[in-house]
Amino acid sequence: MLIRFRKIIISVFVFSILPSSFLLAQSGSSALFSTGLLLVAAIIIIMAIYLVSENLLGIEAHQIGKGGEPSGTGSFFGKIKGVKVPKYVNGHFTKLTKGHNILLKGAPTDDVVEVKATTFAIQPKNFNGMSPIPKVVVNEGDEVLAGQELFFDKKRPEIKYMSPVSGEVMSIKRGEKRAITEVVILADKVQKYREIPAIDLDKVSRDNLVQFLLDCGGWTMIRQRPYDIIAEHNVVPDNIFISTFDTAPLAPNPAVLIKGQENHFQTGVKLLSKLTNGRVHIGLDANGESAPPSVFVNVADAEKHWFAGPHPSGNVGVQIHHTKPISSKDQVWILGIQEVLTLGKLINDRKYDVSRIVAVGGQVLSHPRHVRTKLGAKLNDILDGQGIKEDDRIISGDVLSGKAKLQDGFLNYFDDQISVIPEGKEFELFGWLLPLKMRPSISRTFPGFLFKEMQYSVNTNTHGEGRAFVMTGQYEDMLPMNIYPQHLMKAILTKDFEKMEGLGILELSEEDVALCEFACTSKQPLQHILRSGLEIMQEQG
């Protein structure tokens, strides 16, 4: 609170003292000039008073809204303008002002369509830190059940990676240096599930529960921060975080994902609460006009945290930073909504059911919508009849942090979104100075910043060439965390371990810096740099 008042005082000082000084200086010279300055000063002072009163109202509203200190991570004006708390918010509230929403054409509608996917694959590359050649326990041609083990990582043999569907192991594809890239399953028409023992969540011990999850495949739904790897089975996490909303471009609608599966979500959260010494924390969306689905708001066995603000406020990393920031000794676990549902179904239905609702979006699609399929489905099957052309880029994930895929590629393990945008391999006459097409930008040198609701068509052109770091303060405005991304990146490039850790590399994952990378004037590959830094940190232990 003190910081806020200090800012107010400074701003009033700036706004009132400066113009009046010029006024003083001008006394005696032309009357017109002085009158002009007087007018400007008057406007500025009125503005200052308005801002201050707004802010005081905001603080009051904030106190009514019960929450703790609003995390001051906003711009100067954002801070002095104060915080508006939506009516439906009933708990700890954090207003994030940094970041940027990128609105694209072709946002998925709320319709959910069943698609007939026939092939599915699990891709070892989806798991950070896994050795390139995991031990595959099935052979080509074997019949597998849904939830039957396909392979395990030799470094951590306890953790088994399961088949998403029942069917025949079609192929085990290998890439460079014989690394296994895909284990492909041809799905049966009628799905057969592996038997899963019943478990009583109220009575089971933590050890038994962990063993249960490892045995029946639920474990691979849980990721660990730092490093964004599959959780370690012999560690008790400090806290578990679930973000119930996604602010990325063309993101799925959480209400669509959860519809009809509310009980599974609750069971999943209850299960998770047995696994940690801390709490399960749920990140709730306070951006909308109305409250998010009631199952999120009313879920038991969890602590709720409300977040408002532009992308990346829906990123779990950002939410962790503002709830219980990770330090070098901590480990927290994270899950997406649909991973929690899978855990819930293990208990409720006694099935390894990895059904996924996937948002399919992008300006080139004829029907942007949600589709119901299963984890690891073939993209061709999902995108059938969408009118995709040769020179379109298919992305598993969002346009900022997703991975480019060929048409015969597969949905990545943790993705609930497919984006399709055209490639931008074209020259543009004076494209840097006078672009003919509107394009998303954080820069106020484009008129787009005046139209906040505008949706853009995009392509994959880099809009300029790579350069050394020149601009400063740009990344900080795109990352609502108390981190200096540019200095962190430089520390990674120079392999300065202590500085990397000190500057908070452990709190970050690629998706968190993706927006910085989008905004970067020098077109630096920040996600790549960050991952290489995380890999070094992990090796060093």
Next chain:
Amino acid sequence: MSKILEFVKKLEPKKGTFVHTLYDGFFTFLFTPDEVTHGGTHIKDGMDLKRTMMMVVIALLPAYLFGIYNIGHQHFIALGAHTGFLDGFHLKFLFGLGKLLPIFIVTNVVGLGIEFYYAFKKGHGIEEGFLVTGALIPLIMPPDLPIWILVLAVAFATWIGKEAFGGTGMNIWNIALLARVFVFFAYPTTISGDEVWVSGIASTQSGAMAEYGIWHDACNWLFGLFGADTFNEAATVVDGYTGATPLILAYQGGWDAVTHVYSEAQMWWGTIPGSIGETSKPLIILGALFLIATGIASWRIMVSMVFGAAIMSLLLNAWDATPFMSVPWYYHFYMGSFFFAMAFMATDPVTASSTNRGKWIYGFLIGFIGIIVRVLNPAYPEGWMLAILLLNTFAPLIDHYVIQGNISKRLKRA
């Protein structure tokens, strides 16, 4: 558009030659490349470094136009002819243009030449850093600076100040100011004193002749066709003219001495002698507001620099030992190049502090130290160049402490 592209593509010389580097440099100015994203984000912001730099150049344009005209205006004031601001408009404009064009062209030919050469040697594309530097250097030089000195200064700044450190984005000191400081220390008489700020006259003694050359003869012939006013080859400097800048006057006799020669309005609007682009405060503030509105330059540095300068001049007002110290603090903003330094020099993102908190400290110290140099230094009554270069040197240190603060906060949590 595709026809232009085809035509330009046909001109492409062989790869790996110096000409190709040149071609590539100009090609990327004409067309944004067809490069697509790979690996990281799939879409990129429309902003790139070229556009960023161009915005700064646009912000400089008003200062350029006024600077050109003011060269001519000061010249005729010294001669006692066309003393009204708009009198002899064509003469003043063309006189100024005749002075500025050679400076601008030489700066850019030398600077870009070195830049292109290094781009070729290192095998990377031509970077646009010099776009702004090349626009800034002419504005901070006196109009009569000998061209050979300019060549040396620009070469020094680009070579030692920039390429030696690795090119655009790697330099420690502001390159434009490095060019100026080179002239200042190597050829001090060409950039300080009373004589140098007014061009086209042999000296500021009354009776000194105006210096005209081929350019002016050509102009005279042209104006003769229309029966307009022409350059008067026999004109001499009028009695009682000094050419002293307000700062020199303030150093000698305080604010009274300044207002004896120049009115406040003259100083504010910029119809006074000085470096080419520094004099017109409203136009520079316009440029500064443009840079703040577009988010290109840091408003934090600008605001804190105003505070630093104001507080130091208030302290000096309180001390009040020399006539210059007693100049009221707000009049310091009327004299010299405070606003130009604030808007375009201190805010260079490469050499300024890179953390937001660091920017507050950095800007404040520039304002603070700049006034000290201005008021207390007997040799040279202007401080921004030296203050900014000094703080450029310390900017990494400021950042270091800001970052250490962030680090220790995180360690405490662990």
